[in-house]
Amino acid sequence: MRYWRGLAVTILVVGVTGLYVSRPQPLPASTFDGITGDATAGEITFAAAGCASCHTAPDSDDPSILSGGKAFATDFGTFFAPNISTSGTHGIGAWSDLEIASAIMRGVSPDNAHYYPAFPYAAYQKADPRDIADLIAYLRTLPAAETPSKDHDVGFPFNIRTSLGGWKLLFARSDWVMPEPQNDDIIRGRYLVEALGHCGECHTARNALGGLDRSAWLGGAANPNGDGRIPNITPGGLDWSAGDIAEYLKSGFTPDFDTAGAEMAEVVRNTSQLTDADRAAIAAYLKAVPAVPDP
């Protein structure tokens, strides 16, 4: 009897401790102290972070209408990008800046639930709060779309959001993948690639639980929708010059004058809005990451 009682207490303590350490943790209230968002600067952050690529309607070319609805098929189910327009009913219009920032940088909803990592908060957590304040200021200038968000189609056990706290502990690492960039260009490129641009979300292979394999960072991955393969963009798979990479991110033309296709065309629509210096920084970073051999 004493054994079973001890076991029950142990399980209870471990369970409660686990729930506590993996609880949703919104940003501290002081996050935006002394920071005022600039909507003009936020438009560039909006492009760099690729918000429109996921949150516009599936049949829309208008990056300002963030009504959501695009489907993202994964091994864990199908996720639908939510409405993040300024609608007070269906979007984020009624949320505070801190609530929006907690969603973006911590993957925590205003009602204190974990978001699924189909939303790349694991990358955005590395963003500068000033950039996020600018982004939020820009989002607030966009029109409201009165389209209800669709429920994700995720089966048991992945539909238990509490478990996402454990996923975050294991895989949502806040440290940089490239710990010691060699110059300012690469530091800027690291920020654009690892944080805002969240390039690793598609270009890095995942383990069975959906965590990114940082040992093969940007080394290419299976396309979750089954079409082809997301390419290796390390020097082990991409032999373009830094100038070629920057040009591709600007015009969509490859060095042999093919054009970007599939999801990458959306990305180029975003990177084409960046400055030449930022595109060069991304290129410098991609030339500096460790080469991952092609399979």
Place this chain on the structure above:
Amino acid sequence: MKPKSILKITALVSAAMTGAAYADSHVSPEIAGAMAARQAHMGLYNFNLATLGGMAQEKIPYNAEQAAAAAANLAALSMLSQQGYWLPGSDSSVEGSRLKVEVFSDFETAAKIGQDLALASAALAEVAGTDLASLQGAIGPVGKACGDCHEAFRTPRN
């Protein structure tokens, strides 16, 4: 021989070899022929676009005569009937094809992109031989039409 010329010739030879490979695969001769023809067509777009894009990006010197000829080729290519190329069954379920099957259920989008390409190519052909600035100003919509089609109807490489 310049590296760019080698690249172009390699691309065309590869396209031709790919076409020949279809003959040995399990697809019907009609499907194999359609795939080879449309990829050759795309190869010709690419060949001429490489000349124009190389000049626009100032990787090769601007040459008015060559620019005008390449742009005229693009415009002519965009007006050719491709009706026989796009056969159901020639999508990415067949080895060697990266065509998304959606092209067969979304004819409206495909036709609109084809029209955009024809208009953009015609506009480029009008000015490509004028000067470099005119070429640089008119090539963007051509690239956009190419990109729109690849975004909607081409799968990533395996």
